[in-house]
Amino acid sequence: MPTKQLHTKEQIWDFLREVTDPEIPVLNIVEMGIARKVEIDNLGNILVKITPTYSGCPAMNAIEKLVVEKLEEREVENFKVKLDFAETWTTDWMTEEAKSKLKDYGIAPPEKTEEENDFLKNLSKTKVIPCPFCDSFETKLVSQFGSTACKSQYYCNNCEQPFEHFKCI
Structure with a gap:
């Protein structure tokens, strides 16, 4: 039986750096401050939190889909991508x-x-x-x-x- 590949937080962050903003393709979502947190629990479940640049940003659905596609491409399992509105995004995060x-x-x-x-x-x-x-x-x-x-x-x-x-x- 094949063993499940476990990924580290650092690897997940590296994968997120490969996701570019669909409106500004020279920027990735980490350097923009959109990707805010990667959590891995003791069972290996991964939670990626992304914060919209503003609540009505039309690119967020595309960004969320791109994150999912990137993690699947990198064979990451047991992950969830969550839009997080707990903090208000600021350009200071760039x-x-x-x-x-x-x-x-x-x-x-x-x-x-x-x-x-x-x-x-x-x-x-x-x-x-x-x-x-x-x-x-x-x-x-x-x-x-x-x-x-x-x-x-x-x-x-x-x-x-x-x-x-x-x-x-």
């Missing part, structure tokens, strides 16, 4: 490497979140976002929403490139 990859991909990365979390008050503030292509601060907000709700649309007056900014959440 690694510096993820922010650098965003910039290289042409999306202005988020800054650190502000102490002031009043959404309406912050909406009235116009942030100066540097262009990811030429690093110019001569940019202007075109729309609060870009191709997805988590990004806004900007235009660089220096290099004349439109670009998106991953909003601080």
Whole structure:
């Protein structure tokens, strides 16, 4: 009788690093801070917790499916993937490497979140976002929403490139 292959937490984390965000394929779900926890109980049952970037994020169903597919591909057994809403995802959970990859991909990365979390008050503030292509601060907000709700649309007056900014959440 074949023995069940047991996987370590480190292996599961490595597998999760192979799952990319369907909306931003240069980032994986670990460096984005979406994959939050891997738990293995004394029977070898695995629980993977993922936190949505926001409660209505349309990519979360796809991400959950991609996690399941990756773990099955890696022959992981007895696992469950759980959407975890216990904590509110923040762009502060993104690694510096993820922010650098965003910039290289042409999306202005988020800054650190502000102490002031009043959404309406912050909406009235116009942030100066540097262009990811030429690093110019001569940019202007075109729309609060870009191709997805988590990004806004900007235009660089220096290099004349439109670009998106991953909003601080």
